[in-house]
Amino acid sequence: MLQGVPLRGGFPMPLITAVHVGPHGAGQHAKPATQIIVRVTIGAVAEALMMAERGGAAPAKVREALRGGFAVSRIVEHHADRMGRRDVVTRGRLATHQKDLDNALDAAGRLSLNDCPCTVLTAALFRGLLATAGDLDHSGLLVEIERRNGLARE
Numbered sequence: 001m002l003q004g005v006p007l008r009g010g011f012p013m014p015l016i017t018a019v020h021v022g023p024h025g026a027g028q029h030a031k032p033a034t035q036i037i038v039r040v041t042i043g044a045v046a047e048a049l050m051m052a053e054r055g056g057a058a059p060a061k062v063r064e065a066l067r068g069g070f071a072v073s074r075i076v077e078h079h080a081d082r083m084g085r086r087d088v089v090t091r092g093r094l095a096t097h098q099k100d101l102d103n104a105l106d107a108a109g110r111l112s113l114n115d116c117p118c119t120v121l122t123a124a125l126f127r128g129l130l131a132t133a134g135d136l137d138h139s140g141l142l143v144e145i146e147r148r149n150g151l152a153r154e
Contacts, residue, residue: 029111032104039101039138040118041075043125046142049083050149059084079139086153088140097138098126 021030052062063080066072082088101123108116129136129144136143146152 029107032100032107035097035100036104036116036119036122038075039097039126040122041073042079042138042141043122043145045075045080046083046139046145049080050142050145050151054151082137082139083142088136088143090135090137092138094126094130094135094138094140098123098130101126 021027049059049062053059059080063076063084066076066080101119104119105116105123108114108119125141125144126138128148129140132147133140133143143152
């Protein structure tokens with residue numbers, strides 16, 4: 001897999017570092033693994049924020065608390081902020097994320113992994129959001145999870 005690395009001086013540069021993940025062809029399975037982790041985590045953050053807010057907690061304060069513990073991540077940093085502000089303006093297209101999840105499930109099937117429940121459920125959530133709200137930002141997954149809980153907002 002390839003990953004970007006910032007250069008000296010704090011300026012991010014398009015320098016690429018190669019990480020050898022296994023024999024020839026193994027990288028094609030590492031990429032879907034990344035997609036699964038990101039998408040499932042976005043769903044977990046959305047569900048957690050919905051539950052916390054329903055219980056009376058302020059989403060911004062929950063995010064602040066999460067940033068100080070084991071749940072800290074780029075997803076919490078960026079997407080929990082957007083979810084808390086109800087900012088679902090498209091940055092990362094849902095249609096692309098849905099395609100990535102479908103590709104991950106196809107790859108799992110080719111590896112005879114026929115039960116990937118977290119990915120299947122997350123793909124269904126993204127599919128539902130696309131069908132009911134359109135091609136929002138992937139932080140909009142909160143909208144779908146709220147809809148399924150009868151908490152849809154205008």
